[in-house]
Amino acid sequence: MTESLDATDWSILAELQQDGRVPLTELGRRVSLSASATTERVKRLEAMGVITGYRAGVDLVKAGFAVLAVVRLKYPGSQHQPLHRLLDERSEILECLRTTGDDCYLLKVAATSMAHLERLINELAQFGSTTTNLVYSQTLPYRGPREPQPES
CATH class of the missing domain: 3.30.70.920 (Lrp/AsnC effector binding domain/regulation of amino acid metabolism (RAM) domain)
Known part of the structure; x- marks a missing residue:
């Protein structure tokens, strides 16, 4: 990785790992950035390959895997x-x-x-x-x- 992550990047990653579907405006509010700055940060993290995708958490037992x-x-x-x-x-x-x-x-x-x-x-x-x-x-x-x- 050519760029290091700063504290704001880590805050964004923590929030997205908790809720990958959080709207960017809400994500920005949580990390104290504007929606446009948050969007740019997320796009940069995706382009760097730090964010590799967004997934749904699945309860294995409820999905039939006991x-x-x-x-x-x-x-x-x-x-x-x-x-x-x-x-x-x-x-x-x-x-x-x-x-x-x-x-x-x-x-x-x-x-x-x-x-x-x-x-x-x-x-x-x-x-x-x-x-x-x-x-x-x-x-x-x-x-x-x-x-x-x-x-x-």
Whole structure:
């Protein structure tokens, strides 16, 4: 990134992460800017690639996904494209992180039932060994980044 973010940019990001549908005039009021200055800031953040999109938060249980799990995958192969294709095809896989350590991938998956989760794990197992942890509750939902604080 060629431009750094200032405190106003971070305020805008915090507000948009709370409510991506907030009208720009209201957003400007919240961050003490005019509507036109707010619009320019948001457009700049989008052009910089800092804002990558606007999404709806979804309650997984109310949407029919009663089982949430974290799956660790040890992938011994060097060709990752087949796995990437499966990740693209399976909407139950909500997030995938490539990691260091014993496991190559960390996946967050949502399933409608334990049987559904088992079928998904069986598909993932074709790529390597899996370890699955069921999620009891989400203590801290994704909240997005906040302005970094200076190190002391």
